[in-house]
Amino acid sequence: MSNELEKPKMMDYKRHMLVCVGPRCTHEGESEELFGMLAEKFKAAGIDNGEMRVKRTRTSCFATCKSGPIICIQPDGIWYYNVTEKNLDRIIQQHLVVGVPVEDLIYHRGPVCANA
Numbered sequence: 176m177s178n179e180l181e182k183p184k185m186m187d188y189k190r191h192m193l194v195c196v197g198p199r200c201t202h203e204g205e206s207e208e209l210f211g212m213l214a215e216k217f218k219a220a221g222i223d224n225g226e227m228r229v230k231r232t233r234t235s236c237f238a239t240c241k242s243g244p245i246i247c248i249q250p251d252g253i254w255y256y257n258v259t260e261k262n263l264d265r266i267i268q269q270h271l272v273v274g275v276p277v278e279d280l281i282y283h284r285g286p287v288c289a290n291a
């Protein structure tokens with residue numbers, strides 16, 4: 176019997192959306208509800224596979240527990256607050272499809288890379 180662990184596999188992706196589903200930035204499960212919409216919305220926007228694929232992951236806390244839902248888009252280093260469904264649609268169309276961040280929803284940028 177082999178003791179070697181199986182190496183995990185991951186599909187390629189262009190961007191990674193991290194969604195905080197912790198209890199302190201939203202109180203009524205809004206973030207989890209938002210996360211549940213992503214598969215359908217990504218598919219409709221054509222960013223669920225191929226070169227434009229956006230990977231999505233739940234996180235438990237970013238330690239910025241205000242005015243959620245809060246999401247982070249990497250590797251762009253863009254942090255969004257107040258991500259209602261309407262604002263999510265703006266982020267998908269403007270940022271994830273076209274590549275232009277939605278300025279009025281940004282509360283932080285980073286990390287700042289030394290060689291960027």
Ligand code: FES
Pocket residue numbers: 195196197198199200201235236237238239240241243245
């Ligand atoms: S619980 Fe969401 S940022 Fe802390």
